[in-house]
Amino acid sequence: MENSTRIKFPARWSEPLDPDMDARAVDGLLKVAPFTAMNPESFSESMPLSGILKNDSRLQQLEKGDIIVREGDYGGSAFLIVSGEALVSTRSLPPEVLGRGNKERKGWGRAIAQLWRNSNQTEARDYSKTKTPNQDTGTGLRDHSSGTHVFLHDIPRVIPPEHSITLGEGEIFGEISALTRSARSATVVANSKMVVLEIRWQGFRELMLRNEAMGQHIEKRYRENSLQAHLRETEIFRDLPDDVIRKLADRTIFQTFGNYQWSHKFKSTLKKDISQRILNEPLIAEQGDYVDGLVLIRNGFARLSRKHGEGHQTIAYLGKGDTFGFREVVHNWATGQQRPWMLSLRSLGFVDVLKIPVTVLEELVLPQLRESSFPAPLPDLAGDGKARNRRLTPRAKSMEPGLMEFLVENRFINGTQAMMIDLDRCTRCDDCVRACASTHDNNPRFVRHGPVHDHWMIANACMHCLDPVCMIGCPTGAIGRDRETGNVAINDTTCIGCSTCANNCPYHNIQMVQVNDNRGNPIRDSETSLPVIKATKCDLCLEQPFGPACQRACPHDALVRIDISSPDDVMEWTEK
Ligand code: SF4
Ligand code: SF4
Numbered sequence: 001m002e003n004s005t006r007i008k009f010p011a012r013w014s015e016p017l018d019p020d021m022d023a024r025a026v027d028g029l030l031k032v033a034p035f036t037a038m039n040p041e042s043f044s045e046s047m048p049l050s051g052i053l054k055n056d057s058r059l060q061q062l063e064k065g066d067i068i069v070r071e072g073d074y075g076g077s078a079f080l081i082v083s084g085e086a087l088v089s090t091r092s093l094p095p096e097v098l099g100r101g102n103k104e105r106k107g108w109g110r111a112i113a114q115l116w117r118n119s120n121q122t123e124a125r126d127y128s129k130t131k132t133p134n135q136d137t138g139t140g141l142r143d144h145s146s147g148t149h150v151f152l153h154d155i156p157r158v159i160p161p162e163h164s165i166t167l168g169e170g171e172i173f174g175e176i177s178a179l180t181r182s183a184r185s186a187t188v189v190a191n192s193k194m195v196v197l198e199i200r201w202q203g204f205r206e207l208m209l210r211n212e213a214m215g216q217h218i219e220k221r222y223r224e225n226s227l228q229a230h231l232r233e234t235e236i237f238r239d240l241p242d243d244v245i246r247k248l249a250d251r252t253i254f255q256t257f258g259n260y261q262w263s264h265k266f267k268s269t270l271k272k273d274i275s276q277r278i279l280n281e282p283l284i285a286e287q288g289d290y291v292d293g294l295v296l297i298r299n300g301f302a303r304l305s306r307k308h309g310e311g312h313q314t315i316a317y318l319g320k321g322d323t324f325g326f327r328e329v330v331h332n333w334a335t336g337q338q339r340p341w342m343l344s345l346r347s348l349g350f351v352d353v354l355k356i357p358v359t360v361l362e363e364l365v366l367p368q369l370r371e372s373s374f375p376a377p378l379p380d381l382a383g384d385g386k387a388r389n390r391r392l393t394p395r396a397k398s399m400e401p402g403l404m405e406f407l408v409e410n411r412f413i414n415g416t417q418a419m420m421i422d423l424d425r426c427t428r429c430d431d432c433v434r435a436c437a438s439t440h441d442n443n444p445r446f447v448r449h450g451p452v453h454d455h456w457m458i459a460n461a462c463m464h465c466l467d468p469v470c471m472i473g474c475p476t477g478a479i480g481r482d483r484e485t486g487n488v489a490i491n492d493t494t495c496i497g498c499s500t501c502a503n504n505c506p507y508h509n510i511q512m513v514q515v516n517d518n519r520g521n522p523i524r525d526s527e528t529s530l531p532v533i534k535a536t537k538c539d540l541c542l543e544q545p546f547g548p549a550c551q552r553a554c555p556h557d558a559l560v561r562i563d564i565s566s567p568d569d570v571m572e573w574t575e576k
Contacts, residue, residue: 008324013051017200018058018076026053029197032082033170038211047206056203062190065151066142069174070098071187072480074471078175078204081167084194087155088165088173089187096402097139097158098187099150099477123443123536125492125515125523141494147475148496159189160299161366166191175218176226178204179254182299183481205256223230223249230354235298236326236373246366253293253355257282258300258497262349263469263506277409278305278312281346284353285324288340291332293357295324300351300467301413305344314405315343317413319565320466327375329358339378349411349467399571406453407564411506415463415564417487417540419446419550420573423455435553436538443513445538446550456574459559461550462509462538464488466565470501470510479535487540497533510537 029035035049043049059082062068068079138158142151152158166187167173177184178201190196199207208215227249231237243521258281259265269277284295287307300317305312318324324345331339348489356365407413430448437444446461468488471479478495481488490501490510502510514531515523522531541548541559548561563569 003557013055016055017198017203021054023054025059026050029053029057029059029082032247034080034211034214037213038207042210042502043206046516049207049210052199052203052206056057056206057197057199060194060196060198061144062149062194062196063142063144063151064190065153065155066144066149066190067098067139067151067477068149068188068190068196069184069186070477070480071184072098072369073184073474073477074177074468075174075184076178076201077470078178079118079173079188080197080199081169081171081173082195082197083169084190084196086167086171086173086194086196087159087189087191088167089159089163089189090165090574091163093158093187095480097152099139099141099491122520123515123534124511124518124520126442139560141476141496146343148442150476150494155189159187167213172218175204176222179218179222187331193301193335219254227252227354230298231296233321234323235370236294236323239370239373240365240368244368247364248356248360251357251360254352255284255355256350256352257284257347258350266349266506278303278314278346281348284345284347284351285341286356287342287344291325291328291339291341293355294326294329294361295345296354296356297322297324298352298354299346301411302351302353303346303348303408305346306342307344312344312398314401314408316399316404316567317343317348317408319413324483329361330366330369330375331378332358333362335435338432342378348408348413383551399567400574403453403456403570403574404567406451406456407458407570409479410451410458412458412463412564414467415458415562416466417462417464417561418564419450419459419461419463419538420560420562420564420570421448421457421459422558423452423457425556426457426554427556427558431553431555432550432559435549439541439544439549440539443536445536446509458564460509462488462505462540463507463564470505471502472504473499475500482542485540485542487542488537488538489539489542490535492534495534497535499533499535501535505537510535512536 021318029083030050030053035053038049040049043052049234060068060234062084068086069075071089098179138153140153142149174184174189176182208218231245231248231252240248251318259495269280281303287305297320298319299320301317302322302323302324303314304318325341328339328341331337351364412418428448430492433444433446435447436446448459449458450459464487468481471481471488474480475498476494476496478491478493479488479501480491497512499512502512512533513536515534517523524531546552551559551561560573
């Protein structure tokens with residue numbers, strides 16, 4: 001008998017959203033709309049309605065003023081109001097009200113003065129003058145069984161009635177960002193004692209699929225509110241008249257591939273052989289298969305690969321806003337031939353795509369396209385002089401294949417401000433680390449180490465990702481995007497040191513540190529007396545007037561903060 005270790009393969013519901021959700025609570029929910037109108041028979045045996053409610057949902061008891069979702073947050077859940085009333089703010093609220101940082105850039109004088117005012121203690125903090133959430137900002141922190149919530153003391157002062165919409169029992173909110181992995185578009189606050197059912201997106205999608213009325217309602221809202229604008233942003237459709245865009249939106253298919261919480265799986269995937277990894281990636285389109293539509297990537301990343309011997313060779317990676325399949329679609333339409341997909345497209349982590357069927361393109365789009373918008377011809381038709389639209393061809397075709405594989409395999413393609421170091425130029429002088437320390441109270445916010453390919457290192461510094469999975473689940477919203485720059489920053493005041501962000505970051509770029517006073521003594525929680533822990537990471541020198549100190553300090557031009565999601569930027573730097 002083989003003497004190997006055996007483990008139980010994890011199932012869809014191995015980790016329920018709320019392990020305390022019991023049969024009684026589920027029975028109660030089944031008596032509430034919209035679940036009363038759902039036919040349990042229409043759900044599959046492996047995923048019954050009661051199972052979805054038990055495993056993919058949790059009940060939250062909220063007090064008046066609790067912020068339920070914040071504009072700009074990332075989250076994977078939709079919410080159903082079981083009882084009570086909520087307010088949606090129709091205008092953006094100041095970051096400090098939402099528990100976020102509101103760092104102003106320092107002037108030159110203050111930035112320079114900081115160099116000699118830095119504390120000589122590690123991770124020193126002075127909270128004496130800090131506005132905690134319940135001073136001046138009109139907000140505070142409140143603990144519930146579902147976690148810590150930021151709440152508003154005085155709702156009408158922060159959200160005046162003329163800038164709010166009221167939601168009542170049975171209404172749903174937060175579903176679009178949950179389904180499309182995009183930031184929340186508005187802040188929603190409890191306007192009374194409330195019971196809210198949070199449903200994570202996997203379960204929510206299942207409910208939409210099984211309940212026609214609910215699915216139609218949500219889909220209609222999305223097609224009307226967001227999809228038309230999204231299609232209009234796509235180069236191929238930019239010049240189409242409004243009525244055609246409306247018809248296209250009606251016939252667009254939504255698809256998702258891969259794992260929403262990809263960061264956890266990614267760490268274990270790295271240990272596998274590359275060919276094995278590729279084969280495990282969910283297929284969006286397979287080389288050699290029949291061309292059935294145009295794919296638009298709405299969120300996430302996908303690997304473009306070609307069969308090579310027994311395995312696959314990565315050709316490029318595609319991200320948000322990129323399209324796949326247009327060349328084949330146009331070729332087949334223009335020539336009457338039926339060429340299959342020339343390449344395969346696979347999900348890297350989690351990808352959210354829109355698919356427009358060939359028949360729809362042939363009817364609504366292709367006859368209206370100007371010749372100048374045509375993509376490059378397929379390889380065996382080259383030379384007819386029509387290859388003008390280079391943006392519709394894979395962009396990374398000339399990147400050194402080993403470098404591209406390195407960036408894809410490690411998912412550095414997620415980084416918009418990754419720290420890339422040319423080890424041929426770097427003399428290991430650590431001027432970059434010292435510059436970082438002097439702009440952050442003597443506490444450097446990165447480590448000059450990290451994975452290396454050839455002479456290129458991606459250092460362990462926050463990359464300010466396109467898909468900042470670190471932001472998922474922060475209970476106080478302390479980690480969030482800076483509204484102006486889009487950089488990912490942590491508000492030290494509202495961080496409760498729970499480590500959710502550090503555990504979610506797939507690149508190990510967040511450190512949890514114990515904070516001290518200026519004499520080096522640990523700062524302790526006033527109630528528990530335990531040392532206070534905070535999350536820290538590179539903030540791209542958010543407060544400095546002149547940008548990231550690390551890059552400016554490098555005397556050998558060896559370090560750059562670079563947008564790896566743009567292959568053109570990478571090629572420009574690595575080939576100079
Ligand atoms: S902390 Fe990690 S996941 Fe978050 S933006 Fe930085 S590198 Fe990306
Ligand atoms: S440790 Fe991270 S997730 Fe937790 S409160 Fe602080 S910033 Fe948010």
